[in-house]
Amino acid sequence: SSGISSFKTAAKKSTTQATLSSYSNNGKKNVVILGSGWGGISFLQHIDESKYNVTLISPRPHFLFTPLLPSTPVGTVDEKSIIEPVVNFAVKKTKGNVSYYEAQATKINHLDNTVTIKSFSHVNPFGDSKNPESIKKNDSADIKYDYLISAVGAEPNTFGIPGVQEHGMFLKEIEHSPKIRKQFIENIERANLLPKGDPERKRLLTLVVVGGGPTGVETAGELQDYVDQDLKKYLPSIAEEVQIHLIEALPVILNMFESKLTSYAQKVLEQTSIKLHLKTAVSEVKEKHLIAKTKISDTETKTEEIPYGTLIWATGNKPRSIVTDLIKEIPEQQGSRRGLLVDEHLKVKGLNNVYAIGDNAVAGLAPTAQVAHQEAEYLTKVFNKNQVGSAKPFKYLHYGALAYLGAEKAIANITYGKRQLYTGGGLITFYIWRVLYLSMIISWRSRFKVMSDWFKLALFKRDFFK
Numbered sequence: 035s036s037g038i039s040s041f042k043t044a045a046k047k048s049t050t051q052a053t054l055s056s057y058s059n060n061g062k063k064n065v066v067i068l069g070s071g072w073g074g075i076s077f078l079q080h081i082d083e084s085k086y087n088v089t090l091i092s093p094r095p096h097f098l099f100t101p102l103l104p105s106t107p108v109g110t111v112d113e114k115s116i117i118e119p120v121v122n123f124a125v126k127k128t129k130g131n132v133s134y135y136e137a138q139a140t141k142i143n144h145l146d147n148t149v150t151i152k153s154f155s156h157v158n159p160f161g162d163s164k165n166p167e168s169i170k171k172n173d174s175a176d177i178k179y180d181y182l183i184s185a186v187g188a189e190p191n192t193f194g195i196p197g198v199q200e201h202g203m204f205l206k207e208i209e210h211s212p213k214i215r216k217q218f219i220e221n222i223e224r225a226n227l228l229p230k231g232d233p234e235r236k237r238l239l240t241l242v243v244v245g246g247g248p249t250g251v252e253t254a255g256e257l258q259d260y261v262d263q264d265l266k267k268y269l270p271s272i273a274e275e276v277q278i279h280l281i282e283a284l285p286v287i288l289n290m291f292e293s294k295l296t297s298y299a300q301k302v303l304e305q306t307s308i309k310l311h312l313k314t315a316v317s318e319v320k321e322k323h324l325i326a327k328t329k330i331s332d333t334e335t336k337t338e339e340i341p342y343g344t345l346i347w348a349t350g351n352k353p354r355s356i357v358t359d360l361i362k363e364i365p366e367q368q369g370s371r372r373g374l375l376v377d378e379h380l381k382v383k384g385l386n387n388v389y390a391i392g393d394n395a396v397a398g399l400a401p402t403a404q405v406a407h408q409e410a411e412y413l414t415k416v417f418n419k420n421q422v423g424s425a426k427p428f429k430y431l432h433y434g435a436l437a438y439l440g441a442e443k444a445i446a447n448i449t450y451g452k453r454q455l456y457t458g459g460g461l462i463t464f465y466i467w468r469v470l471y472l473s474m475i476i477s478w479r480s481r482f483k484v485m486s487d488w489f490k491l492a493l494f495k496r497d498f499f500k
């Protein structure tokens with residue numbers, strides 16, 4: 035892994051070199067974090083490693099700045115600009131023992147206070163690579179914890195709709211982005227070989243985005259931007275035939291915004307020629323078309339067959355199996371189908387020393403980065419002040435919501451708790467959107483790269499290569 039050398043640098047600086055085996059003997063409690071997303075990395079950043087031995091376990095060796103993921107398939111922002119290696123965060127923790135395992139946690143053994151992990155490689159900054167405890171490729175091991183912080187997130191939900199898994203594409207992790215781009219490019223190339231008016235040409239140039247939340251809307255907007263701003267210059271006749279559909283089961287898109295802003299958003303999308311299907315549910319996906327059912331009245335539905343070349347599925351998440359397995363083991367205190375129930379201190383109900391933050395926790399809050407980040411900050415404060423068990427309850431402060439619509443227009447509702455600071459839509463909001471997203475990026479390297487991507491975009495076309 036590219037980060038091993040960085041870890042060694044940190045180890046030299048450290049005065050307390052120790053391996054996992056001796057962690058339990060140095061008098062400090064072992065805090066084990068699962069996940070390298072918004073919850074896990076925010077927790078790692080804020081925990082005082084001079085007070086705890088910290089171990090982070092995640093199969094994904096990078097943090098992903100999800101808010102800008104919809105910008106990457108078409109190359110508005112480069113994929114590498116919005117990921118940051120876990121080791122870049124870990125090397126900053128020089129005051130104590132911090133370990134990273136590039137591994138998947140497969141089971142939480144709450145009776146033994148251990149987590150079973152399956153490893154891809156092992157990176158321990160303070161350990162010796164010849165240490166017998168080092169685990170090798172595809173080995174598994176049990177990691178002991180005094181406190182466990184579960185921040186494994188969630189996975190895309192297909193709602194059991196046939197064909198979605200086989201034919202649809204998700205936009206949740208960084209590797210999804212080049213897959214979408216590749217498929218769209220291949221479809222453009224194939225369509226270009228077919229005569230105008232050929233239904234296969236039309237199909238190849240049809241993109242369907244399912245899900246009218248921020249991810250779906252921003253993805254549709256970015257695709258349309260590429261078509262209008264770049265593709266039109268290379269292949270005008272192809273560009274004018276591309277049709278993007280956005281399908282939403284509710285009567286509105288972006289339902290977290292007030293109605294004035296959602297109507298504005300709908301108007302912008304329609305002006306840029308995105309076809310909106312509201313009150314519409316996808317019931318089946320085949321290789322080259324899908325079935326959509328639109329509610330016309332309480333008793334009537336219209337069924338439509340939509341041929342597509344690219345299908346992007348962005349309808350929400352479901353819990354991962356490590357979470358559902360744990361829920362099954364403590365059925366009296368758990369039982370939600372959405373994730374781990376936590377108390378007001380974010381402690382998993384029914385367990386003494388396991389906490390859950392972010393999308394894998396159910397605390398009545400939306401599954402957002404904003405929530406995951408604040409939960410992590412709260413919990414690290416409690417741990418750093420040694421107030422575990424006696425702290426004030428977690429309180430969420432809502433800073434509002436933002437969404438990019440395409441055509442350099444965005445909507446925003448910026449708040450401070452219940453106080454509204456700004457609400458609006460348009461070009462100025464788009465610049466506010468950019469500034470706020472930049473400020474939310476949690477590493478300077480990433481912030482610099484995104485800024486230069488935007489600067490480059492003002493001068494050149496998007497990087498849109500296979």
Ligand code: FAD
Binds near residue numbers: 248
């Ligand atoms: P994640 O960030 O998903 O992290 C989960 C981590 O756990 C990952 O590192 C994963 O690899 C790891 N993991 C998975 N399984 C295991 C396992 N078995 N063992 C160990 N580790 C495991 N929110 C906002 O507030 N604003 C936005 O603008 C916004 N835009 C978004 C755009 C997109 C395209 C997407 C997909 C989401 C967006 N969100 C946004 C939502 C936000 O990204 C999530 O709410 C947030 O990532 C939740 O943080 P998390 O730590 O719970 O999960």
Ligand code: MG
Binds near residue numbers: 068069072185392
């Ligand atoms: Mg996480």
Ligand code: MG
Binds near residue numbers: 099100
């Ligand atoms: Mg993330």
Ligand code: MG
Binds near residue numbers: 070071072073098100
């Ligand atoms: Mg994340």
Ligand code: MG
Binds near residue numbers: 395399402
């Ligand atoms: Mg949550």
